Amino acid sequence: MNPFAITEIKARQVFDSRSVPTVEVDVHLAGGGWGRGTVPSGASTGKFEALELRDGDAGSFQGKAVYQAIGHVESIIAPALLGLDATDQVAIDQLLCQLDGTENKSRLGANSILAVSMAVAWAAARGSNVPLYRYLGGANAKQLPLPMIQIIGGGAHARATTDLQDYLVIPVGSTSFSQGYEMVVNVYQATKKVFERHGKPLATADEGGFWPTGFSTNEEGLQLLVEGIEEAGYQPGKEVAIALDIASSEFYEEDGSYRLALENRSFTRDEFIDYLCDLADRYPIISIEDGMAETDWEGSRKLTERIGKRLQLIGDDLFTTSVPRIQKGVRQGVYNSVLIKMNQIGTITETLDAIESTKSAGYLPVISARSGETEDATIVHLAIATNAGQLKVGSVARSERTVKWNEVLRIEEELGAAAHYAGKDIFKRILS
Numbered sequence: 001m002n003p004f005a006i007t008e009i010k011a012r013q014v015f016d017s018r019s020v021p022t023v024e025v026d027v028h029l030a031g032g033g034w035g036r037g038t039v040p041s042g043a044s045t046g047k048f049e050a051l052e053l054r055d056g057d058a059g060s061f062q063g064k065a066v067y068q069a070i071g072h073v074e075s076i077i078a079p080a081l082l083g084l085d086a087t088d089q090v091a092i093d094q095l096l097c098q099l100d101g102t103e104n105k106s107r108l109g110a111n112s113i114l115a116v117s118m119a120v121a122w123a124a125a126r127g128s129n130v131p132l133y134r135y136l137g138g139a140n141a142k143q144l145p146l147p148m149i150q151i152i153g154g155g156a157h158a159r160a161t162t163d164l165q166d167y168l169v170i171p172v173g174s175t176s177f178s179q180g181y182e183m184v185v186n187v188y189q190a191t192k193k194v195f196e197r198h199g200k201p202l203a204t205a206d207e208g209g210f211w212p213t214g215f216s217t218n219e220e221g222l223q224l225l226v227e228g229i230e231e232a233g234y235q236p237g238k239e240v241a242i243a244l245d246i247a248s249s250e251f252y253e254e255d256g257s258y259r260l261a262l263e264n265r266s267f268t269r270d271e272f273i274d275y276l277c278d279l280a281d282r283y284p285i286i287s288i289e290d291g292m293a294e295t296d297w298e299g300s301r302k303l304t305e306r307i308g309k310r311l312q313l314i315g316d317d318l319f320t321t322s323v324p325r326i327q328k329g330v331r332q333g334v335y336n337s338v339l340i341k342m343n344q345i346g347t348i349t350e351t352l353d354a355i356e357s358t359k360s361a362g363y364l365p366v367i368s369a370r371s372g373e374t375e376d377a378t379i380v381h382l383a384i385a386t387n388a389g390q391l392k393v394g395s396v397a398r399s400e401r402t403v404k405w406n407e408v409l410r411i412e413e414e415l416g417a418a419a420h421y422a423g424k425d426i427f428k429r430i431l432s
Helices: 067-081 089-100 110-127 132-140 177-197 219-231 271-280 297-307 323-332 348-360 379-387 398-418 423-429
Strands: 006-015 021-029 033-037 146-151 166-170 243-244 256-260 265-266 283-288 312-315 335-338 364-368 390-394
Touching: 006 067, 006 110, 021 067, 021 110, 021 390, 067 089, 067 110, 089 110, 089 283, 110 132, 110 283, 110 379, 132 265, 132 335, 132 379, 146 177, 146 219, 166 283, 166 312, 177 219, 177 348, 177 398, 243 256, 256 271, 256 348, 271 283, 271 297, 297 312, 297 323, 323 348, 335 348, 348 379, 364 379, 364 423, 379 398, 390 398
Parallel strands: 146 390, 243 283, 283 312, 312 335, 335 364, 364 390
Antiparallel strands: 006 021, 021 033, 146 166, 166 243, 256 265
């Protein structure tokens, strides 16, 4: 019998880092190989994402249970996949999409489909006795990612205590992943001291960064972060730069305005672009994500015209890891980078297609976790398999985050001299 033939698929309900139910799937092969996929979920989700299926029964985990999705795995997906060759990832993922039959995976649920897709990939890799990054990426999978790490978590990750969602840092002065990670840990610990010095309560947001209690403006987060970088002994901008996840769809109004509730200020499209450009002029910012809302293509294009040659501009809610949406953005000259989230699209194959489409257009892919994460480290292997060059996981605290950073450290050790780390040079591909 083919040792890669799928012999068993088992699904269960487990819990993510916010104690919300999620889908986990195990796939077993005839030759003894097995794989597991555990699906994350987001708090700030785009309207164009694939749909995660929830039961909606208020009496069971406040409607968040996933027993229906699990039932779809066991009654619909498993019978169709048993006996198939796990190494034929493309065919299996295509079959999963066909079984669902909807554009946004709303019938079976993107969470059930992705869990199976991930588990199949892991089973095939283990059955081949190679790491997942090598199995997916081949002999040339060698580039370790530049980390983008949250220090302060606001927006939907901290109950809207700030309007801006994430204040992150990128160790642009690092020459290896391990050095870069050490630099960010130092900034994290230094920023903790800064919070204490300013009398800010120390609490943890969804992704492990500091909860911004008592902020009077959104800019205060930038001020504290610059102080934290300096407290750690680094030069802001030269050794450690700042990245912002604006998540502007969260405060985009129906009349086309952008409203910062913390400051009781409303902006027209052009005024909000001016606001972002002013922040970029006054702070050592190298990357801005979702600067404009997911439906504001014109605003996104204008922002790109203003600062797209000197900053990384990432589309998340705008692109949702969708090849057609990425291609539309390229045609319209919108942004220069794409956030890649597996559960926005729903299968390993479609995620790989989105990364390839991004790179082919000359844009940079940024592989990303979600705010509701698990101990699954698939995205680390995905980043290295595709030589994506950047990884955004959250902060350096909480085990659902550190399990991923620790996996990069292990792979760095495993690759040894064969490892490549572009560091800040990754941005030369998009910036003038």
